[in-house]
Amino acid sequence: MTIxxxxxxxxxxxxxxxxxxxxxxxxxxxxxxxxxxxxxTVAAVKGPANVPTLDQVNQAVAQLNKSAQAKSQGxxxxxxxxxxxxxVKVIDQTTKEVLRQIPSPEALEIAKSLESKSGASxxxxxxxx
Numbered sequence: 347m348t349i350x351x352x353x354x355x356x357x358x359x360x361x362x363x364x365x366x367x368x369x370x371x372x373x374x375x376x377x378x379x380x381x382x383x384x385x386x387t388v389a390a391v392k393g394p395a396n397v398p399t400l401d402q403v404n405q406a407v408a409q410l411n412k413s414a415q416a417k418s419q420g421x422x423x424x425x426x427x428x429x430x431x432x433x434v435k436v437i438d439q440t441t442k443e444v445l446r447q448i449p450s451p452e453a454l455e456i457a458k459s460l461e462s463k464s465g466a467s468x469x470x471x472x473x474x475x
Contacts, residue, residue, distance in 0.1 A: 400430065407432070420445075428458045 398406075403425055410416055410423045422435040431454065436446040449457075 400425070403432065426454050429454055429461065431457065 407423045407425055410421075416423070420437045420439050422437055424433045424435070425431070426433050431449065433454070434448045435444050437443065438445050
């Protein structure tokens, strides 16, 4: 067995497979598209810069909370009033206890603290000498 360096490695040869009816269609369909360029990919990921308004987010949250699927799985959606972040809670159906909250209450408090003291030094610690 020999180990070649990257520069001297032989090119991979195509895999010989019999073309089936379904496989041939997929191969032909896949070959028709050229790979995306880096610019196309970045544009697709960034997408339009349409940021929803707070009213639109609240409306979407209300629709989610009304859905039967969210109710049956014990999900509750809300928007934190201080940080304006979407909050998802997993609630036990029998006890109505919050089993899990994303982001956690602690994370929301940290975010609130960071946003309110963005110009101050010692962002999370308030202590004087």
